[in-house]
Amino acid sequence: MRLNVTVNGRKLHADDVWEGESLLYVLRERLGLPGSKNACEQGECGSCTVYLDGVSVCACLVAAGQAEGREVRTVEGLADGEKLDEVQQAFVEAGAVQCGFCTPGLLVAAHDLIERTARPSDAEIREALAGNLCRCTGYEKIMDAVRLAASRKAEARAEVPR
Numbered sequence: 001m002r003l004n005v006t007v008n009g010r011k012l013h014a015d016d017v018w019e020g021e022s023l024l025y026v027l028r029e030r031l032g033l034p035g036s037k038n039a040c041e042q043g044e045c046g047s048c049t050v051y052l053d054g055v056s057v058c059a060c061l062v063a064a065g066q067a068e069g070r071e072v073r074t075v076e077g078l079a080d081g082e083k084l085d086e087v088q089q090a091f092v093e094a095g096a097v098q099c100g101f102c103t104p105g106l107l108v109a110a111h112d113l114i115e116r117t118a119r120p121s122d123a124e125i126r127e128a129l130a131g132n133l134c135r136c137t138g139y140e141k142i143m144d145a146v147r148l149a150a151s152r153k154a155e156a157r158a159e160v161p162r
């Protein structure tokens, strides 16, 4: 089948897609977007987290056919050109960048949280990141980064005239 999907604002298509292959495979292997990582392929680790029509999902659990005609935003679509998103900037500043497997999913999950929740509590941050696994960290710097990004985002929102 031909899959038509909008990714990071660009209308793209991929040919010869098997409906049962995953959206993650399509993104990485057919559309040249390797930011979303393939660490477990079982919905367990969160390294493949993307937005699908604005809702964060594990791309490894979405069949390609389910993405037909829909909008996907990947970790590559968080930055505005060279300008990092607040979450990305905060991860850099807080020293929260872990390896290339877990970090992309953590960024998308954290981005999703602070879009939905202006000033998340620590419990809300932990819950939002509970599906993003890294065995190499105590998550403290990641918590710092999310707090920093959330407070900056809340301040930026407060400055926007109503």
Ligand code: FES
Pocket: 037, 038, 039, 040, 041, 042, 043, 044, 045, 046, 047, 048, 049, 058, 059, 060, 061
């Ligand atoms: S690769 Fe999708 S959740 Fe692990």
Ligand code: FES
Pocket: 098, 099, 100, 101, 102, 103, 133, 134, 135, 136, 137
């Ligand atoms: S899985 Fe990425 S640093 Fe632990």
